[in-house]
Amino acid sequence: MDQTFLVNVFGSCDRCFKQRALRPVFKKSEQLNYCSLCVEIMAADGLHENETLASLKSEAESLKGKLEEERAKLHDVELHQVAERVEALGQFVMKTRRTLKGHGNKVLCMDWCKDKRRLVSSSQDGKVIVWDSFTTNKEHAVTMPCTWVMACAYAPSGCAIACGGLDNKCSVYPLTFDKNENMAAKKKSVAMHTNYLSACSFTNSDMQILTASGDGTCALWDVESGQLLQSFHGHGADVLCLDLAPSETGNTFVSGGCDKKAMVWDMRSGQCVQAFETHESDINSVRYYPSGDAFASGSDDATCRLYDLRADREVAIYSKESIIFGASSVDFSLSGRLLFAGYNDYTINVWDVLKGSRVSILFGHENRVSTLRVSPDGTAFCSGSWDHTLRVWA
Amino acid sequence: MSSRQKMPVINIEDLTEKDKLKMEVDQLKKEVTLERMLVSKCCEEFRDYVEERSGEDPLVKGIPEDKNPFKELKGGCVIS
Numbered sequence: 001m002d003q004t005f006l007v008n009v010f011g012s013c014d015r016c017f018k019q020r021a022l023r024p025v026f027k028k029s030e031q032l033n034y035c036s037l038c039v040e041i042m043a044a045d046g047l048h049e050n051e052t053l054a055s056l057k058s059e060a061e062s063l064k065g066k067l068e069e070e071r072a073k074l075h076d077v078e079l080h081q082v083a084e085r086v087e088a089l090g091q092f093v094m095k096t097r098r099t100l101k102g103h104g105n106k107v108l109c110m111d112w113c114k115d116k117r118r119l120v121s122s123s124q125d126g127k128v129i130v131w132d133s134f135t136t137n138k139e140h141a142v143t144m145p146c147t148w149v150m151a152c153a154y155a156p157s158g159c160a161i162a163c164g165g166l167d168n169k170c171s172v173y174p175l176t177f178d179k180n181e182n183m184a185a186k187k188k189s190v191a192m193h194t195n196y197l198s199a200c201s202f203t204n205s206d207m208q209i210l211t212a213s214g215d216g217t218c219a220l221w222d223v224e225s226g227q228l229l230q231s232f233h234g235h236g237a238d239v240l241c242l243d244l245a246p247s248e249t250g251n252t253f254v255s256g257g258c259d260k261k262a263m264v265w266d267m268r269s270g271q272c273v274q275a276f277e278t279h280e281s282d283i284n285s286v287r288y289y290p291s292g293d294a295f296a297s298g299s300d301d302a303t304c305r306l307y308d309l310r311a312d313r314e315v316a317i318y319s320k321e322s323i324i325f326g327a328s329s330v331d332f333s334l335s336g337r338l339l340f341a342g343y344n345d346y347t348i349n350v351w352d353v354l355k356g357s358r359v360s361i362l363f364g365h366e367n368r369v370s371t372l373r374v375s376p377d378g379t380a381f382c383s384g385s386w387d388h389t390l391r392v393w394a
Numbered sequence: 395m396s397s398r399q400k401m402p403v404i405n406i407e408d409l410t411e412k413d414k415l416k417m418e419v420d421q422l423k424k425e426v427t428l429e430r431m432l433v434s435k436c437c438e439e440f441r442d443y444v445e446e447r448s449g450e451d452p453l454v455k456g457i458p459e460d461k462n463p464f465k466e467l468k469g470g471c472v473i474s
Binding site: 049052053056057059060063064066067070071074075076077078079082083086089093094097098116117133134233234236271272273274275289290291293294308310311312313315333334335336337338353354374377378379380381392394 | 411412414415416417418419421422423424425426428430431432433434436437438439440441443444445446447448450451452453454456457462463464465466
């Protein structure tokens, strides 16, 4: 290699510190002096860096291709074909049985209590309310220090609720029936993320909480000590939703995010065991199928999809050309035959999970449906909306 | 609250392109080796599971009005 240059300086190289003939190199406005050997090494490193990025990209692409191939090998049939001989569903008469009014702004999230009648809801107005859905009475109310309380959950015991949002935290409030006690006084801050809290759920007990955040991670926390037990990294953007597998099937949960991916995680190891990337936009909601072998997702791409975990692929897509607004929340009926989905066009569509067809469309809300959950015994479902109300349907 | 553990500081916006790609490649390598079941078999089991249970699914078969816990309130509270 030809190198001719005038050597003016001989001294200590700024990189290897050896006594060599030096070349001046300007970085921004600073002058550094490197020996010719170091100059060559740095040039090679720079090239190496770009090569590494490009080679990682092509490796990712080829792995994705291989994954597609493996999945396609087992794709011998569509779900609706297998369901052809299943009796079609009859006419549905589902209507609003209760309207819960009291929030001063958009309802963002809700969750049922295991007693099948109480539920908790949270709103953009900063309030979290516990309702008796049979009587529509408000049993508890707490005002959070932040607006946009995007997540709330009822504890399995029915004795506490968890919530959070723009405060980047998940806090637990024990529910007290003592009229003299201020609910906010017993508040316990459990989770701390570096961005907004988008979803939270207690595990099988009141002792642990799973959270999802705009910081791209999910995390498992001990409620009593506030200690981080496990963190889950893998999403490439905000995580918007999560759902725990039904307890019989073991320690996993599924999450969905703005990276269009749905990821299934092992809670003990923190590893992602399976990932699915077939949606064309943000995944707003994920829900396990009652058997635990599948899960459904709702997305801004206006579709809901069903993924079978043992086949490791999407097996059904619930969409119609006329549905162009995003699906914000999904949940299954008790047997899994029906999928209820709330949309940004103010409606709720009811899908026949097996046949892939829509069986009913429910009108009533006067703004986006933002949250939807079927009651624990499957006798009703509740929807929350940007119209400030919640509706119980049966 | 002493000794409180914070999230290992990972904010997705702080990760470099290279870090994210590495995470993705490592993850994909694991997934390619998964054992998978034939779709037809999965779907059949799925269908059987649903059929066994949909007879008892309140929202599928409907609930007689008098047994519905959410039946219309006739003024006053529902005592249960």
